[in-house]
Amino acid sequence: MTQTRTETLQLTDGSELRCTVAEPDTAVRGGLVLLHQARGVTDAIRDVAASLAQEGWLTIAPHLYHRDGDDQVHDPEDAESILDQVSRLSADSVLADTDAAFVWLAQQGVESDRMGVVGFGIGGSVALFVATSRSLGAAVTVAGAGIVSALSPNLPPLVEVAGELTCPWLGIYSEQYAMIPREDVEKLRDAASSAKVATDVVVYSGPIDPHAEDPRAAAETWQRILNWFDSHLR
Template identity: 25%
Template sequence: MPAIEIIDLSPFVPVGGSRRLTGHLARPQGTGPWPGVVAVHEVFGANDVMLRQVERLAYAGYLAVMPDLFTQGGAWRCLAATLRAARSGRGRAYQDITAACSYLKGRQDCTNSIGVIGFCMGGGFALMTAARGDFAAASANYGPLPRRPDATLVGACPIVASYGGQDRLLPGAAARLATVLDRLGVVHDVCEYPEAGHGFLNDEQAGPALFRPLFRVLGIGPNPEAAAQAWHRIETFFGTHL
């Protein structure tokens, strides 16, 4: 897998974003140029599981950057505000995501065709940013729907979304999202995997060990078979639109 490089995204942060922002970059092999993807991490931050998702994107041929939305203040200080931003459409995290997009567009080895992919909390950000004009395609994986999906997703870029049928945190989210996107005429591929739960794209259980019993109750955990199918859909969709 491609190596991960820690980068400084602070010079690219617009007004209202983090004063200090780091990111994680993975480059495909070769000389490029490549399409870019901004990856938005789950609620547990830019952990090893998320970094392997960034590596996978690079392996698939994308210049991938994951901004650490918890850079300024750490996970516990930033978590509540970041979660609120994911649902409200306002907050520092959006400027930080914009910084990662600007960083990619400024690189000579990027084609300037940029996508966004998010997991869990990050999937919510992928949906919230899909209509803001920065991205050519979005991938939302078990991300919460916007509070006002019809207003938020009007004019959105093409969206590929994956949910688990055993996900007790987001019951029925796939069907609701598909209905909204159909109504708005947004190009999309939305799929629910009946045997999968929340976080099924992860290659191992993320989060504190103390919470593992609760995760089982809530239907949270890896599902390799569903993950392989979802990644095939994501890579095919991005291959078409990026």
């Protein structure tokens, strides 16, 4: 299994950004910024980073909660604590963090058209927002909420910005997730379809996490992610 490590990047405001990095053992196909779920940087996200690296993608996962000195929420089972942490995210903070991650990829020799962003949960929401604000090669969202009502006071609802996507975007959702109603997903599909790039939204009836207990569902989600980047980052 490919190993991960932690890198510390300097931000323009003088603060330090911790990132989890995974490097391919073979030739690098491109670079991906991986954005974590609401609980923060967990072993599951580290496993995803390592798995992407095994597929040839140089992967960097910025720790979006670093401004509070945390890599993950203190009590991952406390919903109120998670919501409080998510509410502190802002457009400026997530763009500063992802910009630094993209600069790091460029310093490793990755061309901008071979860079992508992929996120899970709140990271999926941030991935879509970043893909409307920066020029990238491709983006993938897995179960990103904040579609009609914003994730935080300082981030826009996704339906308001999806039409501004700058790169091919894939959204993967599940009917099992009550906090993301199917009607919201359809509104996002319509909004994204107005963008001048390729977009696709897939809705499953079962789990979609790459580490889901249902191995078939996990494998299908994973393959869609890989296929999207294979198709658009070349």
